[in-house]
Each structure stands twice: as C-alpha cells, then as structure tokens.
Amino acid sequence: MLITIPDILDAAALTEAKELLAKTGWADGRKTAGPEAAKVKRNEQADLSSRSGTALHTLLNDAIRKNAVFQAAAQPARLSRLLVSRSGEAQGYGTHVDNALMGTGANRIRTDLSFTLFLNDPADYEGGELTIDWAGMIHSMKLEAGSLLLYPSTSLHRVETITSGQRTVCVGWVQSQVRTSEQRDILFDLANLKVSVRASLPEGAPEHLALSKVIANLRRLWSEV
Numbered sequence: 001m002l003i004t005i006p007d008i009l010d011a012a013a014l015t016e017a018k019e020l021l022a023k024t025g026w027a028d029g030r031k032t033a034g035p036e037a038a039k040v041k042r043n044e045q046a047d048l049s050s051r052s053g054t055a056l057h058t059l060l061n062d063a064i065r066k067n068a069v070f071q072a073a074a075q076p077a078r079l080s081r082l083l084v085s086r087s088g089e090a091q092g093y094g095t096h097v098d099n100a101l102m103g104t105g106a107n108r109i110r111t112d113l114s115f116t117l118f119l120n121d122p123a124d125y126e127g128g129e130l131t132i133d134w135a136g137m138i139h140s141m142k143l144e145a146g147s148l149l150l151y152p153s154t155s156l157h158r159v160e161t162i163t164s165g166q167r168t169v170c171v172g173w174v175q176s177q178v179r180t181s182e183q184r185d186i187l188f189d190l191a192n193l194k195v196s197v198r199a200s201l202p203e204g205a206p207e208h209l210a211l212s213k214v215i216a217n218l219r220r221l222w223s224e225v
C-alpha cells in the first residue's frame, strides 16, 4: 500500500520544527546511504545529535508515532532513527532501493515500509517529486508541509532533481508487526471498516464483536512481536 497521511504535523508543530531546523548543522547525505545508493544521493542531512537536533527528532518521532492512521497502516513494531534532509537546486536522489536492514545493535530493524514527511510546501521548489515504482505503476508525489507518504520499502524510488528552491523532508523506516504488504492492507481495510461500523451501528451490536474477533484472530495469525 502507498498512502498519504495529512496533518501529521499541525501548524504549531511545523513552526517549531522549522525553528529547530534553523539552529541545526548540516552534513553530506551520502554518509547515511549504502554504497550503491550513495552513488546517486545528492542532498544534505541535518545533525540530529545536537541539542536542537535532538529536540527536533523527538518532536517528529512523537508526531509520527501518535498518528492513528500511521499506526493502522504501518502497524509498527519498530521505527528507525529519523533523518532530516534538504536538497537544493540540481540535487535529488537517483533511483535506488532502500537497505533491507538498518541500524546497529538494539536499533537494528528490517525495513518493511519507508516514509517521507514533507517539512516545506511544494510551492517552495520546482521538481523534487518522490517517484515510486509500485506494482508496475509509477507514482510521483509532492505533498503539503506536515503530510506524510508511506510506501513499501521493497519498491524502487527516487527524488526528482530540484530545479529551483529547496525541499526539506524527514524520512524514516518501519519494521512492521505484519511483514507482508497484502496482510497489512487487509488489516488496514478492516480497521477502517471498524470505524464505519462504530459510526453506523449502536454500541454492543453483534457486528462490532464479530469484526473485533476477525481482526484479533488475523493479528494472531500474522503478527510478529
């Protein structure tokens, strides 16, 4: 599944993120790419180890984790550390596949899903679409500031070259409790169905219980914890 989630950050959180970003240092983005991806990666990455960088990481991480749609769609078991990157004119990120495993020690994860949280508006730059090759279809997307695009890490993708202005995003990866995309899709559909059933049938209706039972039993079959 490829899904856009609006309003991960509200206006106040976006302003705070931008203020923290203004105090953060930047380094060459190739440092955090695998050897193959490093050849096509042209951007800069924020130093999230500084004081303002740590505050920024916490702000973004909390906002992503607490979002109900993100939780339902990704079913996260674990999240990678986040990266914040910016690309200016003539920069971008050529076609690549993300590393299957990331992080070290206790932070090691299998990447099932990748996401980009847009930190500035599409009007601020030309080019810079995130282009994803998913199930034989090409999706090219550029979202409003504060919105997140979640997509399977199994796909080839790229960031189109920026022709003017500057693109700033936060990217990260999820190890899902549910390893396959097909099973995650079914659970996401059922979670959405549960919301509609709750809205249209009285509390305690047998349909609520039946649906809860189906969801719980599928999660028993498909989850790794």
Ligand SMILES: O=C(O)CCC(=O)C(=O)O
Binding pocket: 085, 093, 098, 116, 130, 157, 158, 159, 169, 171
């Ligand atoms: O900047 C983006 O939207 C995606 C970046 C990316 O593909 C990556 O960091 O692996």
Ligand SMILES: [Fe+2]
Binding pocket: 096, 097, 098, 114, 157
């Ligand atoms: Fe990537």
